[in-house]
Amino acid sequence: MKxxxxxxxxxxxxxxxxxxxxxxxxxxPDGASVHEVLDRYHVPRGEAHLILINGLYVEPEQRDEAxxxxxxxxxxxxxxxxx
Amino acid sequence: MAWQRRLLRVNLTAGxxxxxxxxxxxxxKYIGQRGLATKYLCEEIDPKxxxxxxxxxxxxxxxxxxxxxxxxxxxxxVITKSPLTGAVACSNSGGFIGAELKQAGWDMIIFEGRAAExxxxxxxxxxxELCPAGDIWGKSIWExxxxxxxxxxxxxxxxxxVGRAAEQGCLYSAVVNDLHRAAxxxxxxxxxxxxxxxxxxxxxxxxxGNVRDPKAFFQATxxxxxxxxxxxxxxxxxxxxxxxxLMNVINEVGAMPTRNMRDVQxxxxxxxxxxxxLEPRESDGKPNLVTNAACFGCTIACGRISTxxxxxxxxQNKPEYMHASGGLEYExxxxxxxxxxxxxxxALTYANFVCNEDGMDPISFGSTVAAAMELFDLGAITTEHTxxxxxxxxxxxxxxxAAELVATGEGFGRDLALGSKRxxxxxxxxxxxxxxxxxxxxAYDPRxxxxxxxxYATSNRGACHLRGYxxxxxxxxxxxxxxxxxxxxxxxxxxxxxxxxxxxxxTGLCVxxxxxxxxxxxAPQVDAACEGGWTSESMLEAxxxxxxLERQFNLDAGLSKADDTLPKRLLKDAAKTGPAKGMVNRxxxxxxLYYAARGWTxxxxxxxETRQRLGL
Ligand code: SF4
Numbered sequence: 001m002k003x004x005x006x007x008x009x010x011x012x013x014x015x016x017x018x019x020x021x022x023x024x025x026x027x028x029p030d031g032a033s034v035h036e037v038l039d040r041y042h043v044p045r046g047e048a049h050l051i052l053i054n055g056l057y058v059e060p061e062q063r064d065e066a067x068x069x070x071x072x073x074x075x076x077x078x079x080x081x082x083x
Numbered sequence: 084m085a086w087q088r089r090l091l092r093v094n095l096t097a098g099x100x101x102x103x104x105x106x107x108x109x110x111x112k113y114i115g116q117r118g119l120a121t122k123y124l125c126e127e128i129d130p131k132x133x134x135x136x137x138x139x140x141x142x143x144x145x146x147x148x149x150x151x152x153x154x155x156x157x158x159x160x161v162i163t164k165s166p167l168t169g170a171v172a173c174s175n176s177g178g179f180i181g182a183e184l185k186q187a188g189w190d191m192i193i194f195e196g197r198a199a200e201x202x203x204x205x206x207x208x209x210x211x212e213l214c215p216a217g218d219i220w221g222k223s224i225w226e227x228x229x230x231x232x233x234x235x236x237x238x239x240x241x242x243x244x245v246g247r248a249a250e251q252g253c254l255y256s257a258v259v260n261d262l263h264r265a266a267x268x269x270x271x272x273x274x275x276x277x278x279x280x281x282x283x284x285x286x287x288x289x290x291x292g293n294v295r296d297p298k299a300f301f302q303a304t305x306x307x308x309x310x311x312x313x314x315x316x317x318x319x320x321x322x323x324x325x326x327x328x329l330m331n332v333i334n335e336v337g338a339m340p341t342r343n344m345r346d347v348q349x350x351x352x353x354x355x356x357x358x359x360x361l362e363p364r365e366s367d368g369k370p371n372l373v374t375n376a377a378c379f380g381c382t383i384a385c386g387r388i389s390t391x392x393x394x395x396x397x398x399q400n401k402p403e404y405m406h407a408s409g410g411l412e413y414e415x416x417x418x419x420x421x422x423x424x425x426x427x428x429x430a431l432t433y434a435n436f437v438c439n440e441d442g443m444d445p446i447s448f449g450s451t452v453a454a455a456m457e458l459f460d461l462g463a464i465t466t467e468h469t470x471x472x473x474x475x476x477x478x479x480x481x482x483x484x485a486a487e488l489v490a491t492g493e494g495f496g497r498d499l500a501l502g503s504k505r506x507x508x509x510x511x512x513x514x515x516x517x518x519x520x521x522x523x524x525x526a527y528d529p530r531x532x533x534x535x536x537x538x539y540a541t542s543n544r545g546a547c548h549l550r551g552y553x554x555x556x557x558x559x560x561x562x563x564x565x566x567x568x569x570x571x572x573x574x575x576x577x578x579x580x581x582x583x584x585x586x587x588x589x590t591g592l593c594v595x596x597x598x599x600x601x602x603x604x605x606a607p608q609v610d611a612a613c614e615g616g617w618t619s620e621s622m623l624e625a626x627x628x629x630x631x632l633e634r635q636f637n638l639d640a641g642l643s644k645a646d647d648t649l650p651k652r653l654l655k656d657a658a659k660t661g662p663a664k665g666m667v668n669r670x671x672x673x674x675x676l677y678y679a680a681r682g683w684t685x686x687x688x689x690x691x692e693t694r695q696r697l698g699l
Contacts, residue, residue: 082326
């Protein structure tokens with residue numbers, strides 16, 4: 001299935017070169033987990049801290065589950081903060 | 084004893100500068116800076132006073148760790164009654180002047196009265212002198228800064244100054260120090276200008292020597308620095324990306340106030356984000372961001388130094404804007420960008436430069452422009468009012484022209500200088516003002532981050548993110564992750580953040596340290612520096628005491644439970660997109676529980692028992 005992958009801040013370096021403005025559409029196998037997507041793009045699991053699917057937080061214990069539906073938007077950041 | 088134990092009282096009416104001992108009994112209860120200066124303000128002015136009358140006072144206050152070797156120990160605050168909100172105002176700034184003031188041997192300066200003619204204060208260690216400011220009145224902050232540096236021929240003097248906007252009465256004027264650091268919110272600069280005080284020039288060479296236990300202080304501050312360096316946010320994230328890293332985060336979670344909070348996501352967010360600030364531009368191949376920058380003693384260095392595209396329309400034939408200067412922080416980028424629908428990074432950077440140069444709070448300015456754009460959209464404001472400017476959402480030209488007009492107090496700039504609340508009232512649509520207690524919202528839509536709705540509604544200085552930044556927990560998971568769409572536990576969370584922040588704001592440290600530190604890291608530093616036996620518990624209690632003191636000031640000023648609310652739009656109009664789609668802010672579920680958690684009556688007043696418990 002196709003999903004959208006967004007990698008921001010220091011995770012941007014793991015994006016394939018075709019990505020535009022931190023965003024790329026990718027094909028993942030049915031039943032893939034967030035961690036499997038991370039591994040595929042060589043994003044160290046410890047670096048992806050804030051993980052959102054369609055803007056909703058993915059709890060650490062959900063990151064090995066098959067939770068994707070076609071068209072989902074997966075966005076990730078290292079630890080961030082601001083003000 | 085990192086306090087200097089003395090303050091300078093400047094009576095502008097009489098033209099006198101008098102030294103006074105610092106009230107150490109109060110310092111033991113209110114720490115310093117925000118807490119201690121608020122205590123002085125409460126004791127010395129009638130809360131009902133007209134904020135712009137000579138009877139209001141303006142206090143510049145440092146904390147006990149200001150000017151020391153503690154990481155980020157360079158902060159100072161400006162405390163007064165706000166002309167924008169009618170509530171207590173306390174605006175915090177970094178840069179270098181706070182540390183300089185402390186090193187000149189002073190904990191705070193209290194300004195009272197009003198000078199007959201414009202003056203500035205020159206303070207060099209013990210020597211304090213009021214000087215005529217006729218040559219710099221009517222000049223921008225950048226021009227005044229250059230004039231004063233040239234006059235004194237000393238590159239090390241530090242200057243806090245108000246701009247032309249404040250002189251013209253703009254109600255959200257800032258006090259800007261070191262060219263682009265600001266005590267930004269609630270119109271503290273407007274009060275300073277109303278006293279005919281243009282600038283405060285400080286040179287201090289005494290240092291801050293009287294630390295209670297130097298060895299313990301060295302150890303505690305070194306341990307604190309190590310923690311900040313090893314933390315991914317304070318050690319890597321903030322220096323590399325600044326606060327602007329949040330632009331894409333908050334947009335993704337659907338809490339980005341957009342077009343005067345009509346929407347909760349901005350399609351142009353990526354074009355004005357931290358990531359965009361790093362992209363080389365076509366014209367000269369350079370990115371917007373030149374480097375990061377640090378305030379005094381800061382080991383985080385979140386500041387942004389930027390340039391504008393040399394080909395951009397805003398700076399043609401304006402060499403003064405072609406150099407690198409203070410760039411966009413998240414709050415400024417949001418207010419000038421998402422809220423007005425403008426996604427032109429260079430136009431935003433220019434508007435930000437103008438806000439720095441003439442001392443306008445970019446949050447209030449941007450939000451007021453956004454309200455004007457909505458009024459224009461509805462036909463309540465026309466080009467007749469605006470002097471021909473098409474005030475449309477998304478118009479970079481309208482935004483940058485508006486900045487110039489407010490800076491100089493010309494034309495439609497006079498209406499925009501009123502702030503969103505008074506502007507919307509003037510043009511017959513008070514509900515379109517996105518404010519609490521008359522102060523404009525910052526960059527988090529409380530429909531998508533429920534706790535922030537309560538934090539805004541109950542903030543003692545009107546809508547503000549820095550009074551209780553539950554975003555930290557609700558979005559980033561610091562110290563624990565909570566669900567931004569749920570109201571459960573939020574009253575207690577908001578209270579905890581408010582009290583802890585009030586304590587941190589009273590120490591001389593930057594609140595951004597709390598992404599890496601808790602009060603457990605801060606208390607040993609304060610305790611080693613000062614007498615008083617400070618622990619994280621006693622600091623938290625001092626924070627709660629300060630919060631209640633501010634609350635009491637506001638109640639005495641005439642504010643009430645009715646002011647602890649949000650604009651109808653956020654309570655009635657559901658978010659249209661994103662995770663919060665279909666939701667409003669559920670303030671009614673949280674507010675009674677919050678009052679109870681605070682030990683306040685159902686009407687929002689501290690009970691006698693609470694006052695007694697806190698020693699008020
Ligand atoms: S963290 Fe940023 S705002 Fe705070 S003191 Fe350091 S540079 Fe200044």
